[in-house]
Amino acid sequence: MAKIGILGAGTWGVALAGMLTKTGHDVTVWSALPQEITELSETRRHKNLPGMVIPEETRFTASIEEACRGKELLVFAVPSVYLRGTAAAAAPFLSEDQILVDVAKGLEPDTLYTMTQVIRDELRRHGITRAPLVALSGPTHAEEVAVGLPTTIVSACTDAQVAEKVQRIFMNPIFRVYTNPDVEGVELCGAVKNIIALAAGIATGLGYGDNARAALITRGMAELTRLGVAMGCYEQTFSGLAGVGDLIVTATSRHSRNNRCGTLIGQGVPPEEAVRQVGMVVEGINALPATLQLKKRYGVDMPIVEAVEAVLHGGVAPRDAVYELMTRERRNEIGSSELMVVYEHTILQNRRTSDMKRVITYGTFDLLHYGHINLLRRAKALGDYLIVVLSSDEFNWNEKHKKTYFTYEQRKQLLESIRYVDLVIPEENWQQKRSDMHEYHVDTFVMGDDWRGKFDFLKEEGVEVVYLPRTPEISSSQIKKDLYDAAGAEGESQTTHDDINTDPKE
Numbered sequence: 001m002a003k004i005g006i007l008g009a010g011t012w013g014v015a016l017a018g019m020l021t022k023t024g025h026d027v028t029v030w031s032a033l034p035q036e037i038t039e040l041s042e043t044r045r046h047k048n049l050p051g052m053v054i055p056e057e058t059r060f061t062a063s064i065e066e067a068c069r070g071k072e073l074l075v076f077a078v079p080s081v082y083l084r085g086t087a088a089a090a091a092p093f094l095s096e097d098q099i100l101v102d103v104a105k106g107l108e109p110d111t112l113y114t115m116t117q118v119i120r121d122e123l124r125r126h127g128i129t130r131a132p133l134v135a136l137s138g139p140t141h142a143e144e145v146a147v148g149l150p151t152t153i154v155s156a157c158t159d160a161q162v163a164e165k166v167q168r169i170f171m172n173p174i175f176r177v178y179t180n181p182d183v184e185g186v187e188l189c190g191a192v193k194n195i196i197a198l199a200a201g202i203a204t205g206l207g208y209g210d211n212a213r214a215a216l217i218t219r220g221m222a223e224l225t226r227l228g229v230a231m232g233c234y235e236q237t238f239s240g241l242a243g244v245g246d247l248i249v250t251a252t253s254r255h256s257r258n259n260r261c262g263t264l265i266g267q268g269v270p271p272e273e274a275v276r277q278v279g280m281v282v283e284g285i286n287a288l289p290a291t292l293q294l295k296k297r298y299g300v301d302m303p304i305v306e307a308v309e310a311v312l313h314g315g316v317a318p319r320d321a322v323y324e325l326m327t328r329e330r331r332n333e334i335g336s337s338e339l340m341v342v343y344e345h346t347i348l349q350n351r352r353t354s355d356m357k358r359v360i361t362y363g364t365f366d367l368l369h370y371g372h373i374n375l376l377r378r379a380k381a382l383g384d385y386l387i388v389v390l391s392s393d394e395f396n397w398n399e400k401h402k403k404t405y406f407t408y409e410q411r412k413q414l415l416e417s418i419r420y421v422d423l424v425i426p427e428e429n430w431q432q433k434r435s436d437m438h439e440y441h442v443d444t445f446v447m448g449d450d451w452r453g454k455f456d457f458l459k460e461e462g463v464e465v466v467y468l469p470r471t472p473e474i475s476s477s478q479i480k481k482d483l484y485d486a487a488g489a490e491g492e493s494q495t496t497h498d499d500i501n502t503d504p505k506e
C-alpha cells in the first residue's frame with residue numbers, strides 16, 4: 001500500500017484516485033477549487049464520470065500541504081496551463097525522495113518544455129533538484145478507467161527502477177503498465193497527438209468519412225514521429241502505446257474532447273465557442289504554439305499541425321485547409337532520409353556481411369554527466385553499435401587547449417561501463433575522422449547540436465551526419481567553471497567550437 005497525493009480533481013485525477021483507492025492505496029486528492037472538494041467529498045460523484053461512485057476511503061482536501069506531506073508518490077493531474085502554478089504551490093511541502101508522476105499532457109509555450117520539464121524547472125527554483133519524475137501516458141480515457149474497463153499505459157522515466165516502482169504501484173488487472181526510458185518521446189506524443197485529434201475531429205465535422213480519419217491518423221503519426229526523431233527521441237516510442245495507441249483513441253473516441261472540439265469546428269462553430277461547449281480542457285489547442293515553435297526549431301515538415309493552426313488562428317475555412325493538404329506537392333511515403341538509409345544499407349550489406357548499423361560520436365566526456373549519458377543513449381538509438389572516439393589527453397591539450405579532470409584511461413573506463421557504448425577508441429587528431437568513417441564502417445556520425453554544421457564535410461565520406469539536441473541546462477563548461485571556482489583554481493581555456501578548424505585538410 002502506498003500513500004499517494006493527487007493534485008487536481010478533474011476527470012483524470014478523480015478516475016485515477018478511484019482506481020488507486022480500490023487497489024488498496026491510501027489516496028488524498030487536492031483541488032485548487034474549494035467548492036469542487038466540498039462537492040466531491042459530499043456527493044462521491046464527478047459530473048463527467050457518471051458511471052463512477054468515488055470510494056468512501058478516497059480523501060479530499062483543499063490543503064495542498066495535506067495532499068503532499070508524507071506521500072510516497074504525488075500525481076500531477078491538472079490541465080497543462082495550471083501545472084507550473086501547481087508545482088510552485090506544492091514545492092514548499094515536497095521532499096527529494098518523493099516520486100513525482102505527471103499525467104498532464106502538453107507543451108509549455110515559450111519554454112517549449114514538456115510537462116515533467118516544467119515541474120523540474122519550477123521545483124528547481126524552490127531548491128528541489130533530485131526528486132524522481134515520471135511521465136505516465138497512454139490511451140487512457142478517464143471515463144473508461146472510472147468504470148473498470150481494461151486500459152494500458154506507459155510509465156516513462158530515465159531511472160528504470162523508478163519507472164518500475166510506478167509500474168508496480170499502478171498496475172492491476174484492469175490497468176496494465178509498461179515502462180519506457182524515453183520520457184521526452186512519451187511526453188511529446190501525449191501533447192502533439194491532441195492536435196492531430198483536433199484535425200480528425202474537423203474532418204468528421206465536415207462530414208468526411210473513415211478514410212479521411214485513417215489518413216489523418218497515419219500521416220499525423222508520420223509528422224509527430226519526424227519531429228520526435230529530430231529531437232533525439234526513440235522512434236519505437238511513437239509506434240507504442242503513448243504514440244500510436246494514444247493517437248488512435250484520441251482521434252476516434254467519443255470521449256475525446258479534442259476530437260469533439262474539432263468536430264464542432266468542422267461543423268462551423270467558432271473555435272472559442274467550441275472549447276466552451278466542450279466544457280473541459282482542450283489540450284490540443286494549448287499545445288499548438290509550442291509544437292509550431294519546435295517544428296521550426298528542428299526544421300521538420302508538419303503540414304497537418306499547420307493546417308490546424310490555419311483553421312484555429314488563421315481564419316482559413318476547414319474545407320479549404322483540407323483542400324490544401326490534399327493538393328500539396330506529390331510525395332514519396334518513405335522520407336528521403338529513410339530512402340537514403342535503405343539505399344546505403346543495401347550497399348553496405350553487399351560490402352560487408354553484417355547489416356549492423358554503426359554510429360560514431362566524438363568527445364572528451366569528462367565528468368560524464370547526465371547530458372553526456374543522454375547524448376550517448378540517443379546516439380545508440382540511431383543504430384545497433386555505438387563507437388565513442390574519446391579525446392586523448394595529448395589531443396585535448398594540444399588541439400583543444402583543454403584540461404580534463406580525469407585521465408584518458410579513467411574516462412575510457414567510465415564510458416566502457418555504460419552498457420550501450422560498444423567500443424571506445426582514442427582521438428589523436430582532427431583529421432582522423434575522415435579515415436575513421438571507413439575503418440569502422442560508420443553509417444551515422446553524431447555530435448551535439450552546439451557543433452551544428454561543423455562536421456557536414458563528413459557527408460562526403462558517405463555517412464549521415466546528425467546533430468542531436470543537448471539536454472537543456474546542462475553544460476560541461478559551466479560545471480567545470482563551478483568546480484574550478486570552488487577550488488580557487490585557474491579556469492580552463494575559453495576556446496570555443498568556433499575557434500576550432502574541424503577539418504584542416506591542408
Ligand SMILES: NC(=O)c1ccc[n+]([C@@H]2O[C@H](COP(=O)([O-])OP(=O)(O)OC[C@H]3O[C@@H](n4cnc5c(N)ncnc54)[C@H](O)[C@@H]3O)[C@@H](O)[C@H]2O)c1
Nearest residue numbers: 009010011012031032078079080082104105141142280281
Ligand atoms: N481525462 C482524461 O481521460 C485524461 C487522460 C489522460 C490524461 N489526461 C490529461 O490530464 C490533464 C487533466 O485532464 P482532466 O481530464 O482531468 O481535465 P479537467 O478539465 O477535467 O480538469 C479540470 C480540473 O483542473 C483543476 N483546476 C481548475 N482550475 C485550476 C487552477 N487554477 N489551478 C489548479 N488546478 C485547477 C480542477 O481540479 C478542475 O477540476 C490534462 O492535461 C489531460 O490531457 C486526461
